[in-house]
Amino acid sequence: xxxxxxxxxxxxxxxxxxIQEWLVNQIAKQLGINAQTxxxxxxLTRYGLDxxxxxxxxxxLEDWLDAELPPTLLWDYPTIEKASQYLVNEAGVTPAETTxxxxxxxxKPQEAPKEKAWGGLWNKISGS
Amino acid sequence: MQPLKQYWIAEALEKDLGxxxxxxxxxxxxxxxxxxxxxxxxxxxxxxxxxxxxxxYYIPTECGGEFTSFDEFIAFVRVLxxxxxxxxxxxxxxxxxxxxxxxxxxxxxxxxxxxxxxxxGAMCLAYSEKAHGSDLLASDVRATKVPGGYILNGExxxxxxxxxxxxxxxxxxTDEAGGARSLSLFMVEKSKIDPAxxxxxxKIYTHGIRGSDMSGIRFENCFVPESxxxxxxxxxxxxxxxxxQITRALCAAFSQGAAxxxxxxxxxxxxxxxxxxxxxxxxxxxxxTLTDAFLDILICDCATIGVARGFNTMPEQISVxxxxxxxxxxxxxxxxxxNVSVVLGSRFYMREEHDWGIFQKVLRDNAIISMFDxxxxxxxxxxxxxxxQLTKSRARNxxxxxxxxxxxxxxxxxxxxxxPAFDGKKLELVNRGGDDVLQxxxxxxTSxxxxxxxxxxxxxxxxxxxxxxxxxxxxxxTLDHQITESTFQFGHExxxxxxxxxxxxxxxxxxxSCVYMWLYNRHHLGDFFASGEWLALSLRxxxxxxxxxKALPARLGDEAVSQELVRLYSHNRMFSIVPFQLxxxxxxxxxxxxxxxxxxxx
Ligand SMILES: Cc1cc2nc3c(=O)[nH]c(=O)nc-3n(C[C@H](O)[C@H](O)[C@H](O)COP(=O)(O)OP(=O)(O)OC[C@H]3O[C@@H](n4cnc5c(N)ncnc54)[C@H](O)[C@@H]3O)c2cc1C
Numbered sequence: 001x002x003x004x005x006x007x008x009x010x011x012x013x014x015x016x017x018x019i020q021e022w023l024v025n026q027i028a029k030q031l032g033i034n035a036q037t038x039x040x041x042x043x044l045t046r047y048g049l050d051x052x053x054x055x056x057x058x059x060x061l062e063d064w065l066d067a068e069l070p071p072t073l074l075w076d077y078p079t080i081e082k083a084s085q086y087l088v089n090e091a092g093v094t095p096a097e098t099t100x101x102x103x104x105x106x107x108k109p110q111e112a113p114k115e116k117a118w119g120g121l122w123n124k125i126s127g128s
Numbered sequence: 129m130q131p132l133k134q135y136w137i138a139e140a141l142e143k144d145l146g147x148x149x150x151x152x153x154x155x156x157x158x159x160x161x162x163x164x165x166x167x168x169x170x171x172x173x174x175x176x177x178x179x180x181x182x183x184x185y186y187i188p189t190e191c192g193g194e195f196t197s198f199d200e201f202i203a204f205v206r207v208l209x210x211x212x213x214x215x216x217x218x219x220x221x222x223x224x225x226x227x228x229x230x231x232x233x234x235x236x237x238x239x240x241x242x243x244x245x246x247x248x249g250a251m252c253l254a255y256s257e258k259a260h261g262s263d264l265l266a267s268d269v270r271a272t273k274v275p276g277g278y279i280l281n282g283e284x285x286x287x288x289x290x291x292x293x294x295x296x297x298x299x300x301x302t303d304e305a306g307g308a309r310s311l312s313l314f315m316v317e318k319s320k321i322d323p324a325x326x327x328x329x330x331k332i333y334t335h336g337i338r339g340s341d342m343s344g345i346r347f348e349n350c351f352v353p354e355s356x357x358x359x360x361x362x363x364x365x366x367x368x369x370x371x372x373q374i375t376r377a378l379c380a381a382f383s384q385g386a387a388x389x390x391x392x393x394x395x396x397x398x399x400x401x402x403x404x405x406x407x408x409x410x411x412x413x414x415x416x417t418l419t420d421a422f423l424d425i426l427i428c429d430c431a432t433i434g435v436a437r438g439f440n441t442m443p444e445q446i447s448v449x450x451x452x453x454x455x456x457x458x459x460x461x462x463x464x465x466x467n468v469s470v471v472l473g474s475r476f477y478m479r480e481e482h483d484w485g486i487f488q489k490v491l492r493d494n495a496i497i498s499m500f501d502x503x504x505x506x507x508x509x510x511x512x513x514x515x516x517q518l519t520k521s522r523a524r525n526x527x528x529x530x531x532x533x534x535x536x537x538x539x540x541x542x543x544x545x546x547x548p549a550f551d552g553k554k555l556e557l558v559n560r561g562g563d564d565v566l567q568x569x570x571x572x573x574t575s576x577x578x579x580x581x582x583x584x585x586x587x588x589x590x591x592x593x594x595x596x597x598x599x600x601x602x603x604x605x606t607l608d609h610q611i612t613e614s615t616f617q618f619g620h621e622x623x624x625x626x627x628x629x630x631x632x633x634x635x636x637x638x639x640x641s642c643v644y645m646w647l648y649n650r651h652h653l654g655d656f657f658a659s660g661e662w663l664a665l666s667l668r669x670x671x672x673x674x675x676x677x678k679a680l681p682a683r684l685g686d687e688a689v690s691q692e693l694v695r696l697y698s699h700n701r702m703f704s705i706v707p708f709q710l711x712x713x714x715x716x717x718x719x720x721x722x723x724x725x726x727x728x729x730x
Contacts, residue, residue: 043307050620051265051308051365052513055557059517071557072366075308 015094019084022064022095026057027080040080051075067093131652132543135708137185138203142711144180148211149483150713157486160212164489165479167331167338169292170215177208177219178248186222188229188550192241197547198374198436202381206702207710209385210392213493214337216382221289223378224253224297227371228315230552231359236315243294243317251295251315254284254345255368262506264299264311264368269347271300271312273361277353278302280314283329285344288500291328292341294318299368302361311364314356325350336492369510370555373446375501376454377439380432383461384425386494388703390465391421393483394472395697409694414471419690420669421464422703427666428457429705430645431638434540434565440547441540443554448518448563449637451511456634458498465491505627512622512630514559519608521562530571537568541641542648543706565640569601572643589660592681593643596667600639603674607632632673639670645705653705656692665689 020040028035031047038047044054054074062069069091070076077083087093130139151158154176163170177183185204187193195201201223208216228240243249260266269282280300290296296316303310318326329344359367395418398409408414435449442449469476472487479485498504525533539545576594579585610629642663650658664684671680693703701707 045307052369052510054308056513056517059514059558063517063520072308075366078307078309 012088012094015088016084018095019061019065019087019093020080023061023080023084026060030057038080040084043078044074044080045078049074054078065093065095067091069093130708132706134197134200134543135203135706137200138207139709141180141182141204141207142709145207145211145711147711147713151484153711155208155211155215157211157484160214161484161486161489163339164214167333169339169341170212170218173212173215174219174250175248177215182219183222183244183248186220186225187241187244190549191229191237192245197550198378198439199433199543199547202378202384202432202436203706203708205378205381206385206388206704209382210388210702210710211385213382213386213490213497214339216385217337218289218292218340219250220378220382221250221252221293223375224251224371226374226552227297227313227358227367230370230555231313231363231367232315233355235355236358239317240295240315247294249294250289250292251297252287252289252293254287254290254296254298256284256286258283258285258344262503264365265306265308267299267301267311269298269300271298271302271314271352273302274351277351277355278314278357280316280325280347280350280352283344283346285329286332286342287344289341290343290345291331296345297358298345298347299364302364308365309362311368312361313358313364313367314352315358316352316356320356321350321352334496336489336495338492366557369557370552372502373450373555374439374552376507377432377435377446377450379497379501380428380435380453380457383458383494383497384428384432384704386490386497387421387425387428387461387464389486390468390490390494391418391425391703392697393487394418394468394476395693397473397475397482398471399694399697408471415690416686417467417471419686419693421468422689422693423662423666423669424460424464425703426662426705427638427642427670428453428460430642432457433543433705434641434645437540437543437547440550441536442564443551444556444560445563446555447557448511448514448559449565451507452634452637454502454507455498455504455511455631456638459504462494462498465494508627508630509620509622511633512626515611515626515629515633518559518563518566518633519611521559522567522608525562525567527570533564533568534571536564537571537644538648540564541644544649544652563637565637565644566604568644569597569604569640572640572647573597573601575647576643584658586659586661589664589684592664592684593646593660593667595681596664596671597639597643599671599675599680600636600643600667603632603671604636607636635670635673639667642666642670649705654707656688657705659688661686661688662692 024035024038024040027044027047027049028038031049033047055071058069058071058073074083077086130136145155146153148156150156155173182204184194185201186195188195205216205220208219222244225240225244228236232240255264257268259268269280269284271278271280280298284290284298294317296318298314298316299311300314301310302312326345326347329346332342334340334342398414398418399407401408431453435453438449439446469487469491472482475482476487476491479488573594576590576597579590607629614626614629646660646663656662661684665686668680668683696703696707700710700712702710
């Protein structure tokens with residue numbers, strides 16, 4: 001996972017990118033698909049994420065962003081692009097520093113090979 | 129009179145319905161069995177309940193009714209259900225009205241309230257479709273927008289009370305694009321739509337609740353005005369999921385009524401039947417089976433009452449709590465019915481012997497509770513998706529805000545505390561803030577330890593309660609660890625192991641509920657409750673899910689528990705932590721009055 005260095009407060013387009021990237025990586029790993037194949041403009045349901053999953057993923061997003069979000073965020077903004085734009089431009093949410101993440105990701109050991117790591121993955125997210 | 133106000137309605141209803149073993153009474157075993165044999169809808173019983181004005185207790189006070197708390201509600205549903213689950217379920221389809229109380233306009237609330245109160249009206253819930261079952265988003269029923277309303281097309285099946293009801297809550301697709309916002313919910317008043325545009329489907333013959341109006345409804349180009357839509361377009365799924373949080377928790381009351389009758393009629397047999405010069409009950413094995421069944425009922429009671437009160441105190445946690453009882457209580461009590469059937473022996477299988485054959489009817493009727501309103505797997509699925517967040521919040525909250533946590537647990541579990549009004553808008557699709565019940569284990573252990581100075585308590589019993597509560601906490605830690613480490617994926621291909629974790633979570637939640645129930649009510653539920661043997665035995669029983677018997681402290685003697693079981697039976701009291709008064713056989717009414725009062729005020 002590559003995340004941009006952002007020691008200073010990210011600009012709003014940076015912020016949107018950072019959230020998009022976070023979501024792409026979450027969903028790619030969770031669903032065991034290549035991040036490259038996820039298009040931010042496609043409805044998430046296309047990747048097999050159902051309505052209840054998308055409510056629970058908001059919980060993870062809340063932890064990462066340290067902000068209370070509407071659980072139905074991904075119902076109302078069903079693409080990664082729309083959700084990220086809403087968060088930054090309308091809800092005024094900006095991700096905090098994200099520089100630690102790269103190290104965290106590489107130091108954590110197990111990566112469930114075929115199955116998608118429930119624990120493995122979510123643990124790697126810093127700031128929660 | 130019963131000191132706890134939330135049981136007054138249940139007691140009054142019991143008294144007026146009269147002894148179910150008297151064939152002349154309206155909901156007698158004889159009558160409900162006859163109806164079942166004829167597979168007839170219980171019109172007379174339903175009318176009786178309307179005349180008694182029970183429907184008012186389904187309508188919140190602010191909407192013109194008498195409903196104040198789910199705590200009170202589950203008590204009277206138990207009363208209905210112990211006599212006849214068919215009628216209980218038929219009458220209680222009215223609890224779908226919560227969709228309107230939660231999301232309706234003032235006009236819709238007024239309409240529904242007057243339909244229920246003044247027109248003896250009932251509603252049904254039309255979500256399922258033959259082709260889709262649990263997969264609500266796959267709905268084929270369409271509501272197409274036209275000026276002033278929608279055109280409904282499609283079929284809902286199998287639907288309880290689809291035919292004999294005046295209002296149908298229909299979930300229909302309003303957005304062809306699909307997705308979580310593609311469904312809307314309609315409160316369709318049949319009297320206001322054209323009869324040419326809808327038909328009822330034929331009765332479905334079922335294994336249990338045979339007298340039910342199980343059927344379906346088909347809409348063909350049926351115009352429904354916009355005023356029949358509940359909430360905004362696209363909020364159907366959200367409302368449906370929140371509505372299920374309410375009804376799933378309430379389903380526990382159906383199971384509890386059934387388990388009461390299964391145990392009561394079996395106990396009656398065991399106390400009366402002589403073999404080898406003794407009664408069946410005097411033989412250790414049958415006695416143990418019945419005592420264990422009683423313990424299971426008490427455990428379920430603690431879990432259910434906690435959740436029912438939690439609606440008022442902790443609505444934002446109900447997505448988890450209600451899933452816990454819908455799984456744990458219904459499946460545990462199904463097992464109880466199975467277990468006691470062994471003691472009833474051959475009579476459990478006979479359609480007429482012993483109390484008009486009520487046992488075989490309970491066995492058949494009760495089997496549906498864990499399946500409808502979201503089957504066991506669907507329900508566990510809803511829970512398991514939240515486990516990761518629960519684990520995280522448990523770690524985050526550890527040791528924080530202990531005073532407010534303590535206060536919330538007290539408000540939830542102390543049955544003498546009056547409850548804040550329930551606000552359906554506070555329900556959340558996923559748990560917010562963690563699970564107080566399991567978060568509070570540390571506090572519970574401190575309170576238990578403080579009791580060591582209480583000379584009224586048997587120290588061996590207290591020691592076991594403490595030791596077993598510590599084990600519950602250890603198991604929770606193990607579970608949290610497993611959740612963090614386990615593999616998981618989205619969607620509907622969850623590993624069976626994750627379902628197991630969800631089941632275990634429910635057991636721990638139930639165990640903790642028992643502990644608080646005891647801690648907060650030791651001074652107002654009588655001597656048997658206060659002495660705590662039941663709690664030690666119950667915790668041990670629950671821990672058998674996790675550890676072999678030999679890894680647990682030795683089982684305490686259960687004589688006090690089996691004596692209490694017989695005492696409640698002979699005084700016609702509910703098998704419950706609040707053993708409220710049941711209808712008395714006519715001749716006993718005056719003689720037992722004094723003992724009743726003593727028991728509950730002890
Ligand atoms: C007596 C009775 C009364 C009913 N009353 C009503 C009513 O009033 N209103 C109404 O709308 N419906 C009602 N129903 C329908 C009931 O809610 C459905 O039967 C239920 O939703 C299950 O659907 P299904 O039987 O089609 O099974 P399906 O949903 O097709 O399930 C098939 C199988 O898949 C499994 N499965 C499904 N989902 C999951 C999952 N997430 N994870 C793992 N496994 C899964 C199930 O366990 C099952 O083994 C009633 C049914 C009965 C029998």
